[in-house]
Amino acid sequence: xxxxVESGGGVVSAGGSLSLSCAAxxxxxxxxxxxxxxxxxxKEREFVASISGSxxxxxxxxxxxxxxxxxxxxxxxxxxxxMNSLTFEDTAIYYCAVQVIYGLGPTRxxxxxxxxxxxxxxxxx
Numbered sequence: 173x174x175x176x177v178e179s180g181g182g183v184v185s186a187g188g189s190l191s192l193s194c195a196a197x198x199x200x201x202x203x204x205x206x207x208x209x210x211x212x213x214x215k216e217r218e219f220v221a222s223i224s225g226s227x228x229x230x231x232x233x234x235x236x237x238x239x240x241x242x243x244x245x246x247x248x249x250x251x252x253x254x255m256n257s258l259t260f261e262d263t264a265i266y267y268c269a270v271q272v273i274y275g276l277g278p279t280r281x282x283x284x285x286x287x288x289x290x291x292x293x294x295x296x297x
Contacts, residue, residue: 174198174286176268181291184258190293192253194268201225202246205271205278208253210264210293221253222271222278231278235261260297265290 180192194206207222221242222231230242241254251268269284276283 174201174270176270176286176288178266178268178288178291181266181293183294183296186259186295186297188258188295189254189256190258192255192266192268192291192293194251194253194288196249196251196270201249201270205274205283206242206244206251207269207271207278207284208242208251208266209269209281209284210262210266211290212264215264217267217281219279219281220266223251224278229278233279255293258293258295260295263293263295265292 175197177195184190203225205224208220209217210220211217219233220236221240223242223244227244239257244251267290268288270286271283272285273283
């Protein structure tokens with residue numbers, strides 16, 4: 173059974189940075205795409221970024237493009253999200269997940285399974 177554990181969330185001032193980590197256990201995920209999503213209070217879960225198994229392809233939501241960077245270390249079975257120039261609108265619970273369906277594309281919520289418990293990111297204005 174795949175288990176994902178996110179970490180690195182916290183409280184940061186607007187303009188600051190945070191680095192999130194997602195550690196996987198129970199399976200080797202080097203052949204799977206991985207994604208980061210977020211969910212703010214009262215809103216639906218939304219795509220943030222994704223990375224292919226070999227890390228040769230990445231996608232970003234328009235709202236984070238140029239500020240966030242997704243990466244992975246397959247030797248450590250981990251995925252990371254570097255977040256810079258944070259704004260209040262980035263406040264949310266951030267989740268990582270494994271891409272298990274490839275026909276829908278890497279930005280669709282329905283392409284993913286094995287969600288972690290999430291890590292809270294709070295940006296103070």
